[in-house]
Amino acid sequence: MKTLTPAPSPKGRGESTTEYNVNIEGRNRIGLVWTLIFQASTIAGIIALIALLINIVDGAFGYVAYEAKVDPASLAVDGISLEEQSKEQLVVLLKSKLSSGAFNKLDKDKPFTDRSRADVYQVVIERIVKYKVVEVWNLWPSLTQGAEIRVEIAEKYPNAQLKFVSWLTADFITRPQSSEAVSTGVRTAILGSFWTIIFTILFAFPIGVGAAIYLEEYATDNWLNRIIQTNINNLAGVPSIVYGILGLALFVRALEPLTSGQIFGLVDPTTANGRTILAAGLTLGLLVLPIIIINAQEAIRAVPQSLRKASYGIGATKWQTIWSHVIPNAMPGILTGTILAVSRAIGETAPLVVVGASTAISFDPTSPFSKFTTLPIQIYQWTSRPQAEFRSAAAATILVLLIMLLSLNASAILLRNRFSRRY
Numbered sequence: 353m354k355t356l357t358p359a360p361s362p363k364g365r366g367e368s369t370t371e372y373n374v375n376i377e378g379r380n381r382i383g384l385v386w387t388l389i390f391q392a393s394t395i396a397g398i399i400a401l402i403a404l405l406i407n408i409v410d411g412a413f414g415y416v417a418y419e420a421k422v423d424p425a426s427l428a429v430d431g432i433s434l435e436e437q438s439k440e441q442l443v444v445l446l447k448s449k450l451s452s453g454a455f456n457k458l459d460k461d462k463p464f465t466d467r468s469r470a471d472v473y474q475v476v477i478e479r480i481v482k483y484k485v486v487e488v489w490n491l492w493p494s495l496t497q498g499a500e501i502r503v504e505i506a507e508k509y510p511n512a513q514l515k516f517v518s519w520l521t522a523d524f525i526t527r528p529q530s531s532e533a534v535s536t537g538v539r540t541a542i543l544g545s546f547w548t549i550i551f552t553i554l555f556a557f558p559i560g561v562g563a564a565i566y567l568e569e570y571a572t573d574n575w576l577n578r579i580i581q582t583n584i585n586n587l588a589g590v591p592s593i594v595y596g597i598l599g600l601a602l603f604v605r606a607l608e609p610l611t612s613g614q615i616f617g618l619v620d621p622t623t624a625n626g627r628t629i630l631a632a633g634l635t636l637g638l639l640v641l642p643i644i645i646i647n648a649q650e651a652i653r654a655v656p657q658s659l660r661k662a663s664y665g666i667g668a669t670k671w672q673t674i675w676s677h678v679i680p681n682a683m684p685g686i687l688t689g690t691i692l693a694v695s696r697a698i699g700e701t702a703p704l705v706v707v708g709a710s711t712a713i714s715f716d717p718t719s720p721f722s723k724f725t726t727l728p729i730q731i732y733q734w735t736s737r738p739q740a741e742f743r744s745a746a747a748a749t750i751l752v753l754l755i756m757l758l759s760l761n762a763s764a765i766l767l768r769n770r771f772s773r774r775y
Contacts, residue, residue: 408754411747412519414494417505417512418534421482434476439469442476449480462715474527474535483534486512488740519748528714529730533741538749540716544629544709544724545698545756547717551633552640552697557690559637560644564686567645568652569674588642596706599635604707607631613721627708630720635703640693647689651682684768691764695757701728727753 424434429441437445443464447455458464458479464472477483486509489501494516505514527537563584571577608626609615611634655678663673679686710725711733717724725733727749734746 408747408750410491411744412751413491414517414744415487415489415498415501415514416485416517416534416741416744417487417509417514418483418485419509419512421484422480424481427476427480434481435473439464439467439472442469442472446472446476446479454479470526471528474530477535478530478532483532485533485739485741488744490744517744519744520751524745524748525752528716529712529725530714531712533739533745536742536745538727538730538752540713541725541727541730541749542752543716545726547629547720547722547724548632548636548704548726549694549698551630551720552636553690553694555634555637556641556644556693560641560690561648561686563645564648564652565674565679568649569670569678584642584645588646591702592639592700593702593706595635595639596703598638599631599703599707603631603634611721613719625708625723627723628721629717629724632704632707632709632724632726633720635707636697636700639700639703640697643693643696644690647693648682648686651685651689652678654685655681684770687767688764691760691767695760698726698756698760699728699753701732704729705732727756 427434427445429437429445432441446458446464450458458475467475487505489497494501502514505512524537525542526539527535528540529538530536567577567581567584571580603611604626611626611628611631613628613630659677659681660673663677668676704726709729710723711729713723713725715723731746731749731753734742734749737743
């Protein structure tokens, strides 16, 4: 009968049971240490994020004390208060209170016939009533020191009005930018951001997906394609300010007839300016293009080869296979990567500053060739001002931007779940 040889001990060559147990315990201790380190880093990140959100929310709410240069009650007409007057009555009020030069300049910038009643009312507040903020408190002091704040205002500013203000309101979102914090808004910046991102997507998405399809499905493994791939990977890490300088040289200056609309006869050649929405959208398109290409490549690479072989097996051409099988199955990853890249573009400031985004503009963009501002530029402009009330407005603008970014990220998740297929 054949003698069976016992299986070797798992403790290894020449290793005693005691030594083996010691090594297991040591490895377990090391694993536990790294687990604690990873947990601590995660907790630290969560705490930092919560602290950031608390700081933003703290600045977006609180007491505001302000005085009016002209009492709104004194501007009532035939018993109709200023808040209830019609657009025509407000225009008449402006004409009577402002100099002819100031009134004509406002009408030239944008005719009063084209302005809404809300816009005209805001001009009245800015130019005639002229609210002046004398003191601002954040949310926490407003909640914990309300009585002391009211006493302080009564002593220092007896004519001032004290009001608990939520800077993030529907009016704040729908009003254009203003030089007065109490009547300012972010409508112009929101529309500017949307216009800019539309042209970013129109430029970067088709080019990025097309480049990814070529590199993954058609390109051969030669030195030229390897250089292209390496450069794409490197460009994804280039600082955004560099893309701003490129956009300034290429789109604002070299292609000024196109980006200003002069080539289409839409603007006066003597006043044509390439610092427009179109130039900004193309610049941001260059910024996110490498990211879109890389994400699309990964999505295409994740499509199983069995689908391609099955398509070839029934006689489909290479392009038919790509169009009918590869792209539909890679689309969830492509869309997710594109939306995340666009989310980065929405939050960019440096390239737009270089390209020429306006820091103070009160008119909504109406075409790709309009002057513009965006939410990050608005935040940058307000946080750089010394008045505390504008910093509160900037905090509310940050919340608007965060809501937009979270909405885009949620859209990416929904698209991924909607179009994903399991193999």
